[in-house]
Amino acid sequence: xxxxxxxxxxAVAEIQEEIGDSKAIIALSGxxxxxxxxxxxxxxxxxxxxxxxxxxxxxxKGETEQIRETFDYMHSLDIVEAQDRFLDALEGVTDPEExxxxxxxxFIREFEREAKAVDAEYLVQxxxxxxxxxxxxxxxxxxxxxxxxxVMDFEGIVEPVRDLYKDEVREVAxxxxxxxxxxxxxxxxxxxxxxxxxGEITEEKLEVARESNHIIEEELEEYDPWQALAAVxxxxxxxxxxxxxxxxVVSVRSVESRDGMTARAQNIDWETLQRIQSRIxxxxxxVARVVYDVTHKPPATIEYx
Ligand code: XMP
Numbered sequence: 280x281x282x283x284x285x286x287x288x289x290a291v292a293e294i295q296e297e298i299g300d301s302k303a304i305i306a307l308s309g310x311x312x313x314x315x316x317x318x319x320x321x322x323x324x325x326x327x328x329x330x331x332x333x334x335x336x337x338x339x340k341g342e343t344e345q346i347r348e349t350f351d352y353m354h355s356l357d358i359v360e361a362q363d364r365f366l367d368a369l370e371g372v373t374d375p376e377e378x379x380x381x382x383x384x385x386f387i388r389e390f391e392r393e394a395k396a397v398d399a400e401y402l403v404q405x406x407x408x409x410x411x412x413x414x415x416x417x418x419x420x421x422x423x424x425x426x427x428x429x430v431m432d433f434e435g436i437v438e439p440v441r442d443l444y445k446d447e448v449r450e451v452a453x454x455x456x457x458x459x460x461x462x463x464x465x466x467x468x469x470x471x472x473x474x475x476x477x478g479e480i481t482e483e484k485l486e487v488a489r490e491s492n493h494i495i496e497e498e499l500e501e502y503d504p505w506q507a508l509a510a511v512x513x514x515x516x517x518x519x520x521x522x523x524x525x526x527x528v529v530s531v532r533s534v535e536s537r538d539g540m541t542a543r544a545q546n547i548d549w550e551t552l553q554r555i556q557s558r559i560x561x562x563x564x565x566v567a568r569v570v571y572d573v574t575h576k577p578p579a580t581i582e583y584x
Contacts (some may be wrong), residue, residue, distance in 0.1 A: 281447040283454035287319070290439045294323035294403075297437055303401035304394050306386065307332045307350060308469060309342050312405030312440060314349065314461045315452050319439045320403045321353055329355055329397050333389045335382070336362030337471030337485065340493040349461055357397075361389050366480065373478045375584035382470045391432045400434035406441050407448055409539050444538045465496065466506050466539065474584040475510040484511045484527065487563045491529050494558045499533050504545055507533040509559070510583040517567025526567025529559055534581055542576040 298320075305317045307330050320328045330353050332346045343358065350356045368381050390402055440448050445466060452462035468474050472488045491509035499507040512530045516523060531552070536542035556569040572579070 281443060281450055283451055286451060287322075287454060290319045291323045294320050294437055294439055297435060298324050298327070298401050300327070301401060301434070302327045302329065302397060302399040303403050303437065304329045304331050304390060304397070304399045305403040306390055306405075307346060307356075308405070308467070309338070309346050309349070309464075310405070310467050311445070311452050311457075311461055311464050312407050312448055314405070314457055315448050315455065316403055316405035316439050317350070317353070318452075318455050318457060320437070326355070328353070328403070329357060329393075329399055331357045331359060331390065331393050333359045333361050333386060335365040335385075335471055337365060337382075337473045337480075339467060339471075339496075340489050345460070349458065357393055359389055359393060361385070364389070366482070369473065369480045371479060375474070378473050378480070378584065379470055382473060386469075387431055394433065401437055402431075402433045402435075403437045403439070405448075406438045408442055408444055411441065412540070446537060465504070468582055474582040475508060477510065477512045477583055483565065487511050487527050487529065487566060490562050491531075491559050491566075494555060494562065495531060495533075498551060498555050498558070499547070502533060502545055502547060502551075504533040505536040505539070505542065506581055507531075507545075508582070512570075512583065515568045519564065519567075524565075524567055526565050527563070528568045528570060529563075529566050530570050530572050530583070531555055531559075532572040532581070534576070536576075536581070539581060540576075542581055544573045544575055547571065 303320060303324060305320055305328055307313050307317055317330055330350055334343055365385055368385050369378060372378050372381060449462050472485055473480055475488045476484045488511050495507050495509045510530050511527050513528045514525055515528045517526050533545040533547055534542035535545055552571055559569050560566050
């Protein structure tokens with residue numbers, strides 16, 4: 280629990296002190312962490328904060344439109360079309376940690392370029408406590424912590440929610456009056472669909488992942504999962520019409536958790552699972568099989584990579 284009456288003014292004062300009269304950019308992702316970091320920083324430095332959303336091509340369906348609506352109140356929202364740069368940098372890369380490093384580095388390069396264009400010296404990020412713990416503990420390099428390049432062209436990185444857990448960030452979001460679509464939004468990882476596509480990232484696999492995640496979010500909303508997702512995990516044989524196909528295998532995962540550090544796979548009823556299966560295979564001709572992941576964390580992680 281966080282005492283929001285105390286936390287909010289303290290965080291705002293700290294940001295003011297750190298950034299002073301300089302300019303900063305905030306990297307928005309659409310998620311609750313970066314949205315809260317943005318709201319705090321906006322309160323602290325107003326229009327000296329330039330919100331930036333990098334469209335990596337790895338985002339959820341409709342994400343860019345959602346961001347546009349949510350951050351309408353901050354003028355100067357800068358949407359960077361970086362899909363080609365991210366996909367080119369990731370071409371042929373199969374190792375999960377290498378993917379994260381490439382994504383982390385590419386994000387920073389995009390931020391640096393945008394920061395230079397608007398004369399911003401600081402970068403505000405929505406890093407939260409578990410991101411740091413998992414990166415420092417060597418579990419995985421969260422792109423916004425361990426995935427950062429060693430040399431960065433910023434005067435400083437400001438992380439106003441770095442000591443909070445996700446449920447505390449949500450409390451702050453509610454206290455600051457952020458919309459419910461933001462405060463209650465399911466977590467989505469910074470590297471986006473890249474960690475929901477096993478092996479090399481291709482446009483085809485991304486499209487399957489994007490459509491399948493959209494279906495999952497709709498179908499599993501009533502279960503109120505901490506996080507629900509779909510991942511493209513490989514290929515298998517199937518039949519479509521009279522033909523044998525070698526199609527994608529989509530794994531569906533839905534978990535309960537408090538902080539993302541441990542999680543329990545949810546018990547989803549058969550009818551819902553069958554409806555998900557039929558929507559995913561119906562929407563994507565190239566999907567041969569849909570499976571449900573029953574593994575808790577540990578031993579699995581929530582994401583696939
Ligand atoms: P795992 O897969 O480690 O995920 O069980 C725990 C929580 O963290 C999210 N996650 C990330 N968030 N950058 C983020 O901002 C990342 O690199 C990253 N990797 C995992 C994941 O979605 C889950 O909520």
